Amino acid sequence: MTGPWAASVFALADSDINFNISALGHSFWQLTIDGLAYGAIYALVAVGYTLVYGVLRLINFAHSEVFMLGMFGQYAALMILGFSPSGNAYAEGAVMTIVFLGIAMIVGMAVSGGVAVGLERVAYRPLRKRNAPSLVFLITAIGASFVLQEFVHFILPKLTGGKLGGVNAQQPIRLVESKQQFTIFGGSVTNITLIIVISALILAFAADVFINRTKFGRGIRAVAQDPTTATLMGVSREKVIMLTFLIGGVLAGAAALLYTLRIPNGIIYSGGFILGIKAFCAAVLGGIGNLRGALLGGLLLGVLENYGQIVFGSGWRDVVSFVVLILVLMVRPTGILGETLGRARA
Amino acid sequence: MPLLEITDMVVGYGRIEALHGISLTVEAGELVTLIGANGAGKTTTMRAVSGIRPLTRGTIKFDGQDITKMKAHLRVLEGIVQAPEGRGVFPGMTVQENLDMGCYTRKFATKAEYQATLDHVFELFPRLAERRSQVGGTMSGGEQQMVAIGRALMARPKLLLLDEPSMGLAPMIIQQIFRIVSEINAEGTTILLVEQNAQQALSRSHRAYILETGEVIKTGGGKELLADPSVKEAYLGVA
Numbered sequence A: 001m002t003g004p005w006a007a008s009v010f011a012l013a014d015s016d017i018n019f020n021i022s023a024l025g026h027s028f029w030q031l032t033i034d035g036l037a038y039g040a041i042y043a044l045v046a047v048g049y050t051l052v053y054g055v056l057r058l059i060n061f062a063h064s065e066v067f068m069l070g071m072f073g074q075y076a077a078l079m080i081l082g083f084s085p086s087g088n089a090y091a092e093g094a095v096m097t098i099v100f101l102g103i104a105m106i107v108g109m110a111v112s113g114g115v116a117v118g119l120e121r122v123a124y125r126p127l128r129k130r131n132a133p134s135l136v137f138l139i140t141a142i143g144a145s146f147v148l149q150e151f152v153h154f155i156l157p158k159l160t161g162g163k164l165g166g167v168n169a170q171q172p173i174r175l176v177e178s179k180q181q182f183t184i185f186g187g188s189v190t191n192i193t194l195i196i197v198i199s200a201l202i203l204a205f206a207a208d209v210f211i212n213r214t215k216f217g218r219g220i221r222a223v224a225q226d227p228t229t230a231t232l233m234g235v236s237r238e239k240v241i242m243l244t245f246l247i248g249g250v251l252a253g254a255a256a257l258l259y260t261l262r263i264p265n266g267i268i269y270s271g272g273f274i275l276g277i278k279a280f281c282a283a284v285l286g287g288i289g290n291l292r293g294a295l296l297g298g299l300l301l302g303v304l305e306n307y308g309q310i311v312f313g314s315g316w317r318d319v320v321s322f323v324v325l326i327l328v329l330m331v332r333p334t335g336i337l338g339e340t341l342g343r344a345r346a
Numbered sequence B: 001m002p003l004l005e006i007t008d009m010v011v012g013y014g015r016i017e018a019l020h021g022i023s024l025t026v027e028a029g030e031l032v033t034l035i036g037a038n039g040a041g042k043t044t045t046m047r048a049v050s051g052i053r054p055l056t057r058g059t060i061k062f063d064g065q066d067i068t069k070m071k072a073h074l075r076v077l078e079g080i081v082q083a084p085e086g087r088g089v090f091p092g093m094t095v096q097e098n099l100d101m102g103c104y105t106r107k108f109a110t111k112a113e114y115q116a117t118l119d120h121v122f123e124l125f126p127r128l129a130e131r132r133s134q135v136g137g138t139m140s141g142g143e144q145q146m147v148a149i150g151r152a153l154m155a156r157p158k159l160l161l162l163d164e165p166s167m168g169l170a171p172m173i174i175q176q177i178f179r180i181v182s183e184i185n186a187e188g189t190t191i192l193l194v195e196q197n198a199q200q201a202l203s204r205s206h207r208a209y210i211l212e213t214g215e216v217i218k219t220g221g222g223k224e225l226l227a228d229p230s231v232k233e234a235y236l237g238v239a
């Protein structure tokens, strides 16, 4: 491994990558707590990828934009309620903060859910009617992803007189001032972390009960496992597909609000992209098509990536995610929990 | 008026025509069997009746109503329920969940009515009661067939379509399945049965149709066809 080629490659890597295990030891609990908060957001977004894959065997690449539009949706709702971006956090007491958080979250969920269902109608259903091959679906998904991004980039600012969208990041509306509530083994738990983790837990639990314990959830699983037989049982495949996009969208919209609580630099049209890829990784990591796999994969990815950025340096955060994914897939090609929602089909 | 009336039905897969204009009827209360060699078009007929394969020509009437263009999942509401070839048990669902899929569209007036339907299925197939929480994919072939039939019964069908319920099963279990099919019919459910097991099927059917490469070549009473020399030779393995 000598010669000019090797030297230049190592020089490149040298300047960036660390291997700082002791830092991991020092702040292990803090990293775990923050990692879980990130992971909870990945988990909620990952559900959308996994459910749609389960019933359609389609990677809905535009799901990251469903998430992104949820961020703009809740932002718009807060603007209409009279908020404006400022450096100061809202400070009218806990009750009103929770009310506004709730409104913003519901609007985010409605926007993302609506966009997801609309996307299904406009982009995918016509292809299904024509029996298009799966590659066409995939390309359409990527195309739809660009269309939605460019909509926020160019068209939304025109529609809103420059108030929303555009080329620059929108300054954040700060609803919650980050404050430490208590500590776990020295790791600080803030109110924002609590809001994220508790909301995500409630939503994940609700999704799990819906899929596994209700009649409509059973219909979704039936279509995932054997669409033809599901039809013979009287299940409308079209309705199931719509419902699936709706659930995935609604959870992404909730995740969008939680995400904006954590990011300091505001929201932008391209802001769903990386997060979407991470959530997709989380879904694959847990076993795509498997709801609990997506939840587990999200949490795991959030935590491991947070450890990784301390050990290897913050620039390596995203790389850690993909390396973890590749390592797990080498050992378990179907992901950690395997493909249970649609175990029937190859 | 027959419960099911198929007239001049043509069904194809792409350019290949699998059924070349068949006509058949099933009267309410009857047990009618469709027999024929592999690839004759039996499953295709069943699929067309359930609506998961479109017709290129002809009509299907059910209970006096033209259902030729009706969507598949809506036909279940009308009372056409199928236990498909290969059983179609949902592999990731428990026996109980599979049975519940059977009454996905059915509205029970009371909880007791649901319970009575379920109890009836368990009476016919006590094995299923023991295995309620077992996952479908881990059941044996015979058990899966019981799930498939039981599941169809949960819908309380007006017309029950059974596509080769004896496929791949041991003789003992085949006997049991046939007995239950007769029992279900005796209770008043109309059945259209597809079978390779011609001896058994014909002796239990009111009437039968013999299908050959997409055409009905013979029809008559079950016992009558059993005695027919050409049927004996072709389908009963007797020279």
Ligand SMILES: Nc1ncnc2c1ncn2[C@@H]1O[C@H](COP(=O)(O)OP(=O)(O)OP(=O)(O)O)[C@@H](O)[C@H]1O
Pocket: B013, B016, B018, B036, B037, B038, B039, B040, B041, B042, B043, B044, B045, B085
């Ligand atoms: N999905 C399909 N695509 C193309 N051709 C098909 C398809 N399904 C069935 N066929 C063809 O249609 C014809 C009738 O098939 P069908 O399954 O109805 O036969 P069958 O009588 O049920 O046979 P078996 O006793 O083997 O079940 C066959 O020639 C078969 O090859």
Ligand SMILES: [Mg+2]
Pocket: B042, B043, B044, B085
């Ligand atoms: Mg067949």
